Amino acid sequence: MQTKRAGRQTVQLSHPPSVVSFANIGGRMEGQGPLSDYFDELSPDAFFGKKTWEQGESAMQERVLRRALEKGGLTAGELDYVLAGDLLNQCIGTSFGLRSFHIPFYGLYGACSTMGESLSLAALLIDGGFARLAAAMTSSHYCTAERQYRMPVPYGSQRTPTAQWTATASGCCILGAQGDGPYITHVTCGRIVDWGITDANNMGAAMAPAAYDTLRAHFTATATGPEDYDLIVTGDLGLLGHQIVTDLFRQDGVDMTKNYTDCGLLLYHLEKQDMHAGGSGCGCSAAVFNGYLLRGLREGRWKRLLFAPTGALLSPTSSFQGESIPGICHAVALSAAKEGV
Amino acid sequence: MQTKRAGRQTVQLSHPPSVVSFANIGGRMEGQGPLSDYFDELSPDAFFGKKTWEQGESAMQERVLRRALEKGGLTAGELDYVLAGDLLNQCIGTSFGLRSFHIPFYGLYGACSTMGESLSLAALLIDGGFARLAAAMTSSHYCTAERQYRMPVPYGSQRTPTAQWTATASGCCILGAQGDGPYITHVTCGRIVDWGITDANNMGAAMAPAAYDTLRAHFTATATGPEDYDLIVTGDLGLLGHQIVTDLFRQDGVDMTKNYTDCGLLLYHLEKQDMHAGGSGCGCSAAVFNGYLLRGLREGRWKRLLFAPTGALLSPTSSFQGESIPGICHAVALSAAKEGV
Known part of the structure; x- marks a missing residue:
C-alpha cells in the first residue's frame, strides 16, 4: 500500500x-x-x-x-x-x-x-x-x-x-484516467508554514516560505532539481515573493534563475497596468494554468513542468487579532508525454 | 480502474x-x-x-x-x-x-x-x-x-x-491502512442540493433534502436499506430536519423510524438545555462521532453504522443577496468487524 x-x-x-x-x-x-x-x-x-x-x-x-x-x-x-x-x-x-x-x-x-x-x-x-x-x-x-x-x-x-x-x-x-496528456506524474502536498509575517499587504513574503518548503520537499523526494524541469511556476507570489524563493534556494546552493517564474508575474503587464507586485487570487494561477501553461505543454513549448500554487491562510479577523500569516503551497508535476513510472 | x-x-x-x-x-x-x-x-x-x-x-x-x-x-x-x-x-x-x-x-x-x-x-x-x-x-x-x-x-x-x-x-x-476497526467500507460523496429554502434560521429544513439525496444514493448504490444498518446518523439536522428526512423517505415507502437519529438530537437535552431544534456546527457531528458513535462500534453496541454529516453552504452575504441555502451531505458506512468486500 x-x-x-x-x-x-x-x-x-x-x-x-x-x-x-x-x-x-x-x-x-x-x-x-x-x-x-x-x-x-x-x-x-x-x-x-x-x-x-x-x-x-x-x-x-x-x-x-x-x-x-x-x-x-x-x-x-x-x-x-x-x-x-x-x-x-x-x-x-x-x-x-x-x-x-x-x-x-x-x-x-x-x-x-x-x-x-x-x-x-x-x-x-x-x-x-x-x-x-x-x-x-x-x-x-x-x-x-x-x-x-x-x-x-x-x-x-x-x-x-x-x-x-x-x-x-x-x-x-x-x-x-485515459487521455493524450499532459499527464500528472507527482503530487506534493504542502504543509502549513508560518515564518511570522504579519503584513496583510505583503502576501508574497507570507507565502514564499511555503513555496520554498514544498518545492524543496518535491525536489528531495523525486531526486530532481530545477534543471529537470523546463518550467517551474509558483502560484501568485508576485515580484517580491518570487525573489524571496529564489534567494532562499540560492542560500542552499540551488540556482532557480534559469526557468523559474510565477503566475502573478505572468498574468499582467506589471508596469503598464500599474499592478505593483503582480497578480494574486485563486483565479490567477487557475487562469494561467488552464490556458497558457497547459497549451504550452500540449504545443510542445515545455516537456516537464512543475506547477506550485501558493495560498495565504489568513482572514481579516486573524489579522485584527494580531496573528501572523501562515502560508501553504501544493505542487503538481506534469509531463507532456507518458513517462515510464 | x-x-x-x-x-x-x-x-x-x-x-x-x-x-x-x-x-x-x-x-x-x-x-x-x-x-x-x-x-x-x-x-x-x-x-x-x-x-x-x-x-x-x-x-x-x-x-x-x-x-x-x-x-x-x-x-x-x-x-x-x-x-x-x-x-x-x-x-x-x-x-x-x-x-x-x-x-x-x-x-x-x-x-x-x-x-x-x-x-x-x-x-x-x-x-x-x-x-x-x-x-x-x-x-x-x-x-x-x-x-x-x-x-x-x-x-x-x-x-x-x-x-x-x-x-x-x-x-x-x-x-x-491497518488496524482493529471499526472499518470504513463505503464512501458516498454528496451533491449540492438546493430546494429553495431561504430562512437562515432554519438550517434543518435547508439541509434535509441533501441528506435525503445522499442517503438515497447510498442505499441504491449498495443495494441496502435502513434495515441493513444498526444505526443511521445524519449530521446536525436537528428536530425539524430529522423529521423532514423521515417524511421524504416515507413518501418513497422507506421506513426510517426504527434506527435513524441525528447528531443534533443526540448532543444536548433539547428541553432541559433550551436547545430549540437541537445542536449544529461542524463540531456537533465531529464530537458525537469521535466519542459516542465510535465507542459504541468498538464496544459492540452497533455492528454497522451509516454516518452522514450535513452542511449548509451559505454565508451572510449570500443570504443578504437573497440567495437560497444549498445543502450537502457526505455519507460514510462503517463496520465494526472486517467484512469480505
Missing part, C-alpha cells in the same frame, strides 16, 4: 492521470494583459451579467465548468467528482456556481493554492481508482476579494507597493 | 481503512448534555485559555489532534495527511490550530458536513495507497459562529424556535 509514496509529502502516481480538457475565463484587466490570447472567454462586465459581484464570481465558475465540459465533448453526468473552492467567506463562489450541475462535490479551502489542491486531489482520486473523470477548479474576483479582505473598491484606497492585484478569473481542468 | 465505484456517488473500498484512534473535546454546554461521558476533554472556559474565541477554536483543534495522537500512541510525524476545515471565514480555526504540526495538509470546506468530507477523503487516500495514516478533523465554536453568522453573543438576540445551537466542540479521527 505504500509504494506510491516518495518521501513525507510526495506521491508518484502509478497511472498518471491525463488532462482531458481545460478552460479559463478572465475579466477586463486580464484581457489587457500579456496572456489575453490564452483565455477562452474575457468579460468586460465585472458582474458577468448578474446583480452582484459575488453572483458574478459564481457565474464565472458555472461558465468555466460548462466551457471545459464542452471543449472535452463531455457532459456533467460523466464527471465522477468536482473539487473546487474559492476565497469568499464560506466559499460561496463555488457552492452557488456549481449547484446546478449535480456532480458529486468535495469543497476545498486552500486560499490561493486551491488550483494546486483541487488538481492534486482530482489526480489522487483517479489514480486511486475512485474516478474515471474529475474536474478541478477555482475562481477569484477583484471586487469580491477587495471588499472582503480590505476595503470596498469604490473607496479608492491607496495600495502599498507590495500589494498584489486579485485576478478576476476562473480556471477548470478536467482530468481523466 | 473503475472497480471501486458502485454507482454515481458511492465507492466501495477495496481495503477498508481502520479507525486507529479518535478524540473529542467539548465546552460547558456539551458537558451538561447526555453524552458528557463520551468526551475526552470538557472545558468550562469558552476561550480555552486564549485571548479570543477564534483563538480558542484553534486551540480546540490543536488539542484534539494532540489527544488523538496520544491515544493512538502516534506522533505527528507518522501522519501522512491531515484533512480538516471549519466554519470560520477562511477556515482560520483549522489553519492556526494545525500550523505547529508540520503535517501535509489539505484544507476542506464542507460547512457542517466537514467531518464526513474529511473522513471520506482520508479513507480514499489510504485505500488508494497514498497514505498509511491520515487524520480527519473539524471544529465549531458557539461564540465564533454566532458573531460571524448572526449577532455577537453579548447582544442577547432572541432565537427562533427552528434555530439550532452551534456546538463548541472538536473531533479528530485517525484512520490507518
Whole structure:
C-alpha cells in the first residue's frame, strides 16, 4: 500500500492521470494583459451579467465548468467528482456556481493554492481508482476579494507597493484516467508554514516560505532539481515573493534563475497596468494554468513542468487579532508525454 | 480502474481503512448534555485559555489532534495527511490550530458536513495507497459562529424556535491502512442540493433534502436499506430536519423510524438545555462521532453504522443577496468487524 509514496509529502502516481480538457475565463484587466490570447472567454462586465459581484464570481465558475465540459465533448453526468473552492467567506463562489450541475462535490479551502489542491486531489482520486473523470477548479474576483479582505473598491484606497492585484478569473481542468496528456506524474502536498509575517499587504513574503518548503520537499523526494524541469511556476507570489524563493534556494546552493517564474508575474503587464507586485487570487494561477501553461505543454513549448500554487491562510479577523500569516503551497508535476513510472 | 465505484456517488473500498484512534473535546454546554461521558476533554472556559474565541477554536483543534495522537500512541510525524476545515471565514480555526504540526495538509470546506468530507477523503487516500495514516478533523465554536453568522453573543438576540445551537466542540479521527476497526467500507460523496429554502434560521429544513439525496444514493448504490444498518446518523439536522428526512423517505415507502437519529438530537437535552431544534456546527457531528458513535462500534453496541454529516453552504452575504441555502451531505458506512468486500 505504500509504494506510491516518495518521501513525507510526495506521491508518484502509478497511472498518471491525463488532462482531458481545460478552460479559463478572465475579466477586463486580464484581457489587457500579456496572456489575453490564452483565455477562452474575457468579460468586460465585472458582474458577468448578474446583480452582484459575488453572483458574478459564481457565474464565472458555472461558465468555466460548462466551457471545459464542452471543449472535452463531455457532459456533467460523466464527471465522477468536482473539487473546487474559492476565497469568499464560506466559499460561496463555488457552492452557488456549481449547484446546478449535480456532480458529486468535495469543497476545498486552500486560499490561493486551491488550483494546486483541487488538481492534486482530482489526480489522487483517479489514480486511486475512485474516478474515471474529475474536474478541478477555482475562481477569484477583484471586487469580491477587495471588499472582503480590505476595503470596498469604490473607496479608492491607496495600495502599498507590495500589494498584489486579485485576478478576476476562473480556471477548470478536467482530468481523466485515459487521455493524450499532459499527464500528472507527482503530487506534493504542502504543509502549513508560518515564518511570522504579519503584513496583510505583503502576501508574497507570507507565502514564499511555503513555496520554498514544498518545492524543496518535491525536489528531495523525486531526486530532481530545477534543471529537470523546463518550467517551474509558483502560484501568485508576485515580484517580491518570487525573489524571496529564489534567494532562499540560492542560500542552499540551488540556482532557480534559469526557468523559474510565477503566475502573478505572468498574468499582467506589471508596469503598464500599474499592478505593483503582480497578480494574486485563486483565479490567477487557475487562469494561467488552464490556458497558457497547459497549451504550452500540449504545443510542445515545455516537456516537464512543475506547477506550485501558493495560498495565504489568513482572514481579516486573524489579522485584527494580531496573528501572523501562515502560508501553504501544493505542487503538481506534469509531463507532456507518458513517462515510464 | 473503475472497480471501486458502485454507482454515481458511492465507492466501495477495496481495503477498508481502520479507525486507529479518535478524540473529542467539548465546552460547558456539551458537558451538561447526555453524552458528557463520551468526551475526552470538557472545558468550562469558552476561550480555552486564549485571548479570543477564534483563538480558542484553534486551540480546540490543536488539542484534539494532540489527544488523538496520544491515544493512538502516534506522533505527528507518522501522519501522512491531515484533512480538516471549519466554519470560520477562511477556515482560520483549522489553519492556526494545525500550523505547529508540520503535517501535509489539505484544507476542506464542507460547512457542517466537514467531518464526513474529511473522513471520506482520508479513507480514499489510504485505500488508494497514498497514505498509511491520515487524520480527519473539524471544529465549531458557539461564540465564533454566532458573531460571524448572526449577532455577537453579548447582544442577547432572541432565537427562533427552528434555530439550532452551534456546538463548541472538536473531533479528530485517525484512520490507518491497518488496524482493529471499526472499518470504513463505503464512501458516498454528496451533491449540492438546493430546494429553495431561504430562512437562515432554519438550517434543518435547508439541509434535509441533501441528506435525503445522499442517503438515497447510498442505499441504491449498495443495494441496502435502513434495515441493513444498526444505526443511521445524519449530521446536525436537528428536530425539524430529522423529521423532514423521515417524511421524504416515507413518501418513497422507506421506513426510517426504527434506527435513524441525528447528531443534533443526540448532543444536548433539547428541553432541559433550551436547545430549540437541537445542536449544529461542524463540531456537533465531529464530537458525537469521535466519542459516542465510535465507542459504541468498538464496544459492540452497533455492528454497522451509516454516518452522514450535513452542511449548509451559505454565508451572510449570500443570504443578504437573497440567495437560497444549498445543502450537502457526505455519507460514510462503517463496520465494526472486517467484512469480505
